[in-house]
Amino acid sequence: MCDLMKVAPTSARNDCSPDKVNHRSHGTSTPRTGAKGRHTMPTYISLANLTSQGVKDAKSITSRIEDTRKLFESLGAKLKEVYLVTGQYDYVVIAEAPDDETAAKAVLSLASKGNVRTQTFRAFTAAEMGRIVGDIR
Numbered sequence: 551m552c553d554l555m556k557v558a559p560t561s562a563r564n565d566c567s568p569d570k571v572n573h574r575s576h577g578t579s580t581p582r583t584g585a586k587g588r589h590t591m592p593t594y595i596s597l598a599n600l601t602s603q604g605v606k607d608a609k610s611i612t613s614r615i616e617d618t619r620k621l622f623e624s625l626g627a628k629l630k631e632v633y634l635v636t637g638q639y640d641y642v643v644i645a646e647a648p649d650d651e652t653a654a655k656a657v658l659s660l661a662s663k664g665n666v667r668t669q670t671f672r673a674f675t676a677a678e679m680g681r682i683v684g685d686i687r
Contacts, residue, residue: 591646593673594653598641604665627656
């Protein structure tokens with residue numbers, strides 16, 4: 551899996567090449583317990599930009615979001631929210647996946663359609679941050 555899962559379907563930016571893969575996590579994530587005691591999946595935040603192809607078919611963005619929701623679900627991930635934003639990025643996407651490999655597969659599947667370029671980050675809750683910094687020696 552790529553460090554920060556930077557994904558771009560262009561040859562100019564191949565951040566997921568084998569020599570740049572981060573093997574530290576091995577795709578394992580500790581399940582979180584939600585407010586009602588249920589296990590929740592790790593959260594991933596993607597910053598996305600439309601490609602030229604994506605802009606040409608801008609009117610179908612909402613249907614593409616629904617297609618993406620179905621794609622993520624078919625892979626075991628969940629598309630939580632998609633926000634159209636102003637500034638450097640076109641969208642902020644919040645998703646959950648059971649592990650890093652599933653998240654990478656979902657993002658790569660989305661990027662392979664050619665409509666968006668993404669940078670995806672694993673997000674940690676305050677409780678997870680506490681455990682992480684608690685282990686610092």
